[in-house]
Amino acid sequence: MWYLQHKRDLPWRNTKDPYRIWLSEIMLQQTRVAQGLPYYERFLKAFPTIKELATTSEDKILKLWQGLGYYSRARNLYATANYIWNERNGKFPSNYKELLTLKGVGDYTASAIASICYDEKQAVVDGNVYRVLSRVFGISTPINSTAGIKEFKSLAQLLIDGRQPGTYNQAIMEFGARHCTPQNPDCGSCIFSDRCIALKKDMVGQLPVKIKKLKIKKRYFNYIVILSEEGKTVLKQRTKKGIWQQLYEFPLVETEAEVDEIELKEIQTFNEVSEGYNIESLVLYNEASVVHKLSHQHLYTRFWIATLSEENQKNGNRIENEIPIARVRDYAVPVLIENFISDFSVFKI
DNA sequence: AAGGCGGGGCG
DNA sequence: CGCCCAGCCTT
Structure with missing residues (x-):
């Protein structure tokens, strides 16, 4: 399998500890692995378990988060750590649905934690997955439209391997990050080149479709x-x-x-x-x-x-x-x- | 449904 | 320069 040969050795790949997976997933929201990695190491050293994270101050967390951006993630991290430590005896929710109720945890993060830590069959759909699926299946529905979000989630849910959902999820993301890249993907040596619709139609450069409306x-x-x-x-x-x-x-x-x-x-x-x-x-x-x-x-x-x-x-x-x-x-x-x-x-x- | 929210890396 | 990154929340 492609993943086993190409996967990066990342610190959160060697654990099923929900605290560590949660921390890494929050940090990597809209953030490149290379940028988040040093922060993850520093956080884990400063706060080895959820207890240390819950019993520090918000100021200390923000200081350690400084430079990573999207600071609501850090504030939600602190709020959620407190909730879990004080209201749930330090025990993480153990399924997708309950994970979704945590502050700062949306469909992607809940699916990631549930699949990796609890082997629950929930497909993650992040930027990588959108790109891979839109290209391989030739889907032009805008990925940030309501219809697109639903369509890609259900497609991903159809494809996911129920035996190793966590590994499957990480594999498709890794494939998107390392091979099916936004710019200049290496379609010549791609394991999907025989069935990739975008490649067949010469649409790789135009997929995924994204509605953009950013006024600066x-x-x-x-x-x-x-x-x-x-x-x-x-x-x-x-x-x-x-x-x-x-x-x-x-x-x-x-x-x-x-x-x-x-x-x-x-x-x-x-x-x-x-x-x-x-x-x-x-x-x-x-x-x-x-x-x-x-x-x-x-x-x-x-x-x-x-x-x-x-x-x-x-x-x-x-x-x-x-x-x-x-x-x-x-x-x-x-x-x-x-x-x-x-x-x-x-x-x- | 749309807008707000960081900072960095890459072509 | 523009685009995008292991997205989520509020309005």
């Missing part, structure tokens, strides 16, 4: 990097809906367009931010905006260094959310902020 929004961020003479700065946690929920960042002034210093000081949010401080000087750190690209937003970002006058500490004013500069690296921050911290000499300790 431009946003303009101005981060106010506060520096007090005591060697402290200010970080705030993002608590609102939207990107980077629960992560930390410098006080943010969002504007409708790029602004200069005069314009920035007229912005309401800037005045709210600076109200508690006595800003002595405000210096633009990067003339050219850093463009941080998310899949759905482009963030044009400038950092402003705000040095506080001595009065702040003489008066003993307590500054909200202030932290020693040496502790900045303890906080979970977006990559955009992490890059700045790494670049800014004051933070290099």
Whole structure:
């Protein structure tokens, strides 16, 4: 069989422990194996069992998750670990249907855990499976339409080997990831070349079909990097809906367009931010905006260094959310902020 | 049914 | 540059 010859030796392939499988599957949602692998190793070391994961803090989990993206996965991971540890005596649900009720666990993840850990016959349908099935069977139904999702799930469910469902699922995904690749698949040496409809019809490059409707929004961020003479700065946690929920960042002034210093000081949010401080000087750190690209937003970002006058500490004013500069690296921050911290000499300790 | 949610790697 | 990645949740 193709899988046995080509499978990669991945750490979660040597276990049926639902905790480890669950952790790996959550991490690999919309994430390449190569990107998720180091995170998986670090998580397993820090949290060997669900007990350690459930009894730590959300901040610690987010810090370890930093850079992997889709941070709701980390928050749901923590919520689910707590639920399982506290409400279920640390015992995972042991079938597909119950797994589906867990936060952050959808059809794919529930099928993966159920098939791998409990030998339940549930077919996974991830990006790899969509690609392989759409090509081999020549299916043009958009994979992200309601009809497509149903059609591919039932087809996969027909094909799955009931004796080794977990192995079957991992094999078809591995085949999609390693052989039936999105670009330039090696159809010449493919084990399905005799029956692949897409190959016969010369449609490999056009399958799978996907409806796409991504509008990219431009946003303009101005981060106010506060520096007090005591060697402290200010970080705030993002608590609102939207990107980077629960992560930390410098006080943010969002504007409708790029602004200069005069314009920035007229912005309401800037005045709210600076109200508690006595800003002595405000210096633009990067003339050219850093463009941080998310899949759905482009963030044009400038950092402003705000040095506080001595009065702040003489008066003993307590500054909200202030932290020693040496502790900045303890906080979970977006990559955009992490890059700045790494670049800014004051933070290099 | 549609939109929001990260970051990185590849051609 | 655009595309896609072991998807899920909210509206």
